[in-house]
Amino acid sequence: MKKVGIIRCQQTEDLCPGTKDFAFAAQGKGAFEALGACEVMGFVSCGGCPGKRAVARAQMLRERGAEAVVLASCITKGTPLGFPCPNKGLMLRAIRAKLGEDFPVLEYTHPSAAEIKAAEEAAGQACG
Numbered sequence: 001m002k003k004v005g006i007i008r009c010q011q012t013e014d015l016c017p018g019t020k021d022f023a024f025a026a027q028g029k030g031a032f033e034a035l036g037a038c039e040v041m042g043f044v045s046c047g048g049c050p051g052k053r054a055v056a057r058a059q060m061l062r063e064r065g066a067e068a069v070v071l072a073s074c075i076t077k078g079t080p081l082g083f084p085c086p087n088k089g090l091m092l093r094a095i096r097a098k099l100g101e102d103f104p105v106l107e108y109t110h111p112s113a114a115e116i117k118a119a120e121e122a123a124g125q126a127c128g
């Protein structure tokens with residue numbers, strides 16, 4: 001089982017305890033399909049806007065055993081508010097530059113509610 005470290009948006013900490021992030025990691029679903037079932041070995045925030053601290057925190061997660069770092073869906077998909085981080089691209093590029101292009105950095109944890117609904121509707125149409 002791979003060990004992953006998750007970085008979340010500090011602005012949404014008081015709206016979400018990360019329940020889906022842990023569940024999707026444990027079940028190897030969502031972005032974790034690329035790795036299989038995963039153990040979350042660390043769950044930290046970006047450190048607050050503008051997100052520069054996420055780079056050092058990603059490095060810390062790797063030093064403490066993470067085999068992949070994951071930006072949570074609150075950052076890249078804007079869950080649960082539909083408000084993605086305006087700095088998500090910068091954050092991803094800076095983390096990848098720091099950790100090296102060979103180190104896995106996943107860009108989300110789970111689909112947004114809108115994506116789940118669309119998939120369910122598509123599945124319903126396919127069955128109907």
Ligand code: SF4
Binds near residue numbers: 046048052
């Ligand atoms: S930098 Fe982005 S991810 Fe971090 S607190 Fe601000 S909006 Fe959230």
